[in-house]
Structures are given as structure tokens and as C-alpha cells.
Amino acid sequence: MSVLVTGGAGYIGSHCCVTFLEAGHDVVVLDNLSNSSAESLTRVAELTGRSVHFEQCDIRDRAHVETILRKHSCESVVHFAGLKAVGESVEDPLRYYENNVGGTVQLLSAMQACNVKTIIFSSSATVYGEPQSLPLREDHPTAPLNPYGESKLMVEQILKDLKTSDPEWRIAILRYFNPTGAHASGLIGEDPRGVPNNLMPFISQVASGRREVLSIFGDDYPTEDGTGVRDYIHVVDLVEGHLKAHEALIKPSEQLQANTSECLTVNLGTGTGYSVQEMVRAFERASNRAVATQIAPRRAGDSAEVYASTQKASDVLDWTAGRGLQDMCHDTWNWVCKNPKGYDDSAE
Ligand code: NAD
Ligand code: UDP
Numbered sequence: 001m002s003v004l005v006t007g008g009a010g011y012i013g014s015h016c017c018v019t020f021l022e023a024g025h026d027v028v029v030l031d032n033l034s035n036s037s038a039e040s041l042t043r044v045a046e047l048t049g050r051s052v053h054f055e056q057c058d059i060r061d062r063a064h065v066e067t068i069l070r071k072h073s074c075e076s077v078v079h080f081a082g083l084k085a086v087g088e089s090v091e092d093p094l095r096y097y098e099n100n101v102g103g104t105v106q107l108l109s110a111m112q113a114c115n116v117k118t119i120i121f122s123s124s125a126t127v128y129g130e131p132q133s134l135p136l137r138e139d140h141p142t143a144p145l146n147p148y149g150e151s152k153l154m155v156e157q158i159l160k161d162l163k164t165s166d167p168e169w170r171i172a173i174l175r176y177f178n179p180t181g182a183h184a185s186g187l188i189g190e191d192p193r194g195v196p197n198n199l200m201p202f203i204s205q206v207a208s209g210r211r212e213v214l215s216i217f218g219d220d221y222p223t224e225d226g227t228g229v230r231d232y233i234h235v236v237d238l239v240e241g242h243l244k245a246h247e248a249l250i251k252p253s254e255q256l257q258a259n260t261s262e263c264l265t266v267n268l269g270t271g272t273g274y275s276v277q278e279m280v281r282a283f284e285r286a287s288n289r290a291v292a293t294q295i296a297p298r299r300a301g302d303s304a305e306v307y308a309s310t311q312k313a314s315d316v317l318d319w320t321a322g323r324g325l326q327d328m329c330h331d332t333w334n335w336v337c338k339n340p341k342g343y344d345d346s347a348e
Contacts, residue, residue, distance in 0.1 A: 002026040002072045007080030009036035011190045014044055016239040021048040028072045032058040039343040043187040059103040065110035076118035089148035100151035118170040118249050125177045127153045135309040138265050145301045163263050170249040177231035177269030177308050179238050181328040182335035189335030191342035204336045207289040216276050218298035227276035231269040231307035234323035241268045244317040269308025270321040286329035
């Protein structure tokens with residue numbers, strides 16, 4: 001049985017391919033390579049000893065997606081394809097809605113036409129907006145603070161409406177907290193283009209000497225050391241959560257079957273928050289390098305503290321994240337040392 005992984009050449013998607021291949025699934029990757037390199041898939045094949053069928057395609061091209069679903073007899077979809085830069089989404093919201101929302105509608109229409117009705121969707125903790133209570137439970141109100149978050153919430157709504165219209169759909173909505181780390185082999189990892197927006201890639205580029213100094217966005221938050229607190233989760237734990245969700249959709253337990261009228265909406269986090277300062281110190285220990293920092297103003301739209309309730313993931317998926325902060329830092333550093341310029345040797 002083939003699983004179609006949209007966005008499978010990207011950071012999380014490539015790790016997902018490894019986990020699904022190792023679990024015995026056939027994997028077909030659909031990606032337009034707008035934010036990734038096909039080299040990641042060569043590495044996935046090297047790691048697993050199994051081939052990945054790659055189709056260069058845009059999810060907005062419904063006819064092409066249909067052809068791919070039929071050609072490979074796909075039975076389920078793990079949907080990572082999308083744009084993810086918050087700042088960019090504020091500057092160019094139409095591009096985000098067109099790609100993330102419009103693209104997903106085309107993908108779902110193609111799936112419906114091919115009678116493929118099982119999908120796992122990459123949502124984000126950003127749908128919650130400013131936390132009113134912590135840890136964030138799945139029933140916390142949603143109130144995204146930017147077009148990127150809105151695009152995720154819109155897709156969640158579309159999926160819920162689809163499930164209501166046709167209960168044959170099996171849908172998991174996974175809300176990620178802060179994915180980080182890399183495969184322990186150092187063969188695949190996060191390869192951001194340009195200046196990284198996220199904390200961990202930025203820290204690692206300072207440690208490796210590619211950038212001079214990390215700006216810490218605010219040291220006057222009501223947290224232990226004044227810097228922002230987030231729930232960082234190792235990317236391999238995250239994709240293992242997808243495998244569990246996939247199993248739950250394909251072979252629902254009695255508990256899930258009792259609730260088949262709804263999408264399965266679950267947080268994927270560790271439940272533990274770390275501050276920016278703690279992340280810097282942990283990375284310094286793992287890399288044995290100094291990370292220069294400077295205090296900068298708060299970044300617009302940032303919350304003081306965000307971390308997940310992991311109860312539902314544990315109850316419904318029988319999944320908890322096992323890797324700790326040292327693994328996240330160590331594996332990131334291993335990836336960066338082995339691939340100082342990411343996948344592209346010729347990159348600046
Ligand atoms: P990524 O950019 O590395 O991967 C996304 C992939 O999708 C890329 O390979 C890109 O080329 C592809 N893509 C984008 N638009 C496409 C389109 N229209 N058609 C086909 N392919 C397309 O990002 P990632 O970090 O691996 O994130 C994967 C998913 O998880 C995204 O949907 C993202 O919004 C979501 N997510 C990521 C994070 C995070 O911090 N990384 C957090 C929460 C949610
Ligand atoms: N952050 C920072 N400097 C950076 C990037 C991020 O201080 O260069 C902080 C940010 O303010 C937040 C945390 O690191 O408190 C995580 O930010 P990231 O962008 O990685 O994730 P998100 O904001 O989406 O949770």
C-alpha cells in the first residue's frame with residue numbers, strides 16, 4: 001500500500017519518509033521543490049535502503065495530483081506541502097492562502113475523485129494564538145495571529161466540513177509545537193533558505209560561524225529568565241507521531257471508532273517548555289562552541305510561553321516524545337557539521 005507524502009522533500013516530510021519506509025510502507029513523494037532539494041530523497045533512500053518514488057508536482061495542479069494518486073495506487077496521504085514563514089505570510093497573505101488553502105482544496109478534490117479518503121494534515125500550535133491557559137489542550141480556543149496561522153485553521157475547518165459531509169473520510173489534524181533536531185545519522189536535517197526565521201537553525205548557524213550573533217527577541221517576558229518559552233520537539237519523535245496517527249486512522253481502536261464522526265485533532269509536543277537562554281546553553285554544551293547573543297526588542301506576535309498538553313496524544317495515539325533537549329541539540333549539530341551548507345554544496 002502506498003502512502004503519498006506531499007512536501008516529502010522538505011524538513012519534516014523527509015524524516016517522515018524514513019519512518020514510514022522503515023515501517024514497511026511504500027512511499028511516494030509529491031513536491032514542487034519550492035523550498036527543498038531532491039537531494040534529501042537521495043539521502044532517504046541511502047538511509048533506508050529503499051527507493052522513494054518522486055513526483056515533481058504542485059498540489060494546486062489537481063489533474064496532475066489525480067494522475068499520481070492513480071498511478072501509484074495511493075491509499076492515504078500525509079500532507080506537509082505548504083508555505084510556513086510567518087513574516088512572509090503577513091507581507092503576502094494571498095500567496096499563503098492560495099498555496100496552503102487553495103492548494104489543499106485541490107489536493108482534497110483530487111483525493112475525492114480517486115476515492116482516497118485518508119489524510120494526515122500538518123497543522124500548527126499557532127492556531128491557538130495567545131495562550132489563555134497552559135498547557136495548551138486541543139479544546140483551547142483558536143485565534144491565529146497571522147495569515148499563516150489562519151491558513152492552517154481554515155484547512156482544519158475544511159477538513160471538519162469534509163468529514164461531516166462524508167464520514168468515510170479518515171482525517172487526523174496534528175498540531176505541531178516547535179519541531180527541531182535531525183535524523184541521528186546526520187544525513188537529513190533542516191536546510192532553511194536565506195536567514196533562518198526559527199531559533200534552532202539560527203543558533204546552529206552562529207555556533208558554526210556562518211552568522212555572527214543571535215538576537216534574542218525580548219528578555220522582559222514574565223518567564224523565569226525573561227526570554228520566550230517554547231515546546232521544542234525532536235523531528236523524529238514528531239514523525240513517529242504521524243506513524244501512530246496513520247495506524248489509528250487505518251485500524252481505528254474502539255475508543256476512536258466510538259468517535260468516528262470527528263476528525264482526530266491532536267497536539268504533537270513534549271509538554272515541556274524551554275526558554276531561549278536555555279536553548280542557547282544546551283546548544284553550547286552539545287556543540288562545545290560559544291553562541292554569541294544580543295538582546296533585541298520583542299518580535300511582534302510572539303507569546304511569552306507556549307507548551308502542549310500531551311494527554312490526548314498519549315491516550316488516543318499511545319504516543320509520547322522520547323527524545324530530550326540534548327538529543328535535539330546534538331542531532332542538529334551533527335547535521336550542521338556534516339552538511340555545513342545544507343544539501344547544496346554550492347550554496348553561499
Ligand atoms: P518545508 O518547507 O521544509 O517543507 C514543505 C515542503 O512543501 C517543501 O519541500 C516545499 O517544496 C513543498 N511545497 C510547498 N508548497 C507546495 C506546493 N504548492 N506543492 C507541492 N509542494 C509544495 O517545511 P517543514 O518544516 O517540513 O513543514 C512541513 C509542514 O509542517 C508545513 O505544512 C508547515 O506549515 C507545517 N509545520 C511546520 C512547523 C515547523 O516549525 N517546521 C511547525 C508547525 C507546522
Ligand atoms: N527567537 C529569538 N531569536 C531568533 C528566533 C527566535 O529570540 O532569531 C525566539 C522567539 O522569540 C521565540 C522562540 O525563539 O520565543 C522560538 O521562535 P521560533 O521562531 O523558532 O518559533 P515560534 O515563534 O514559531 O514558536
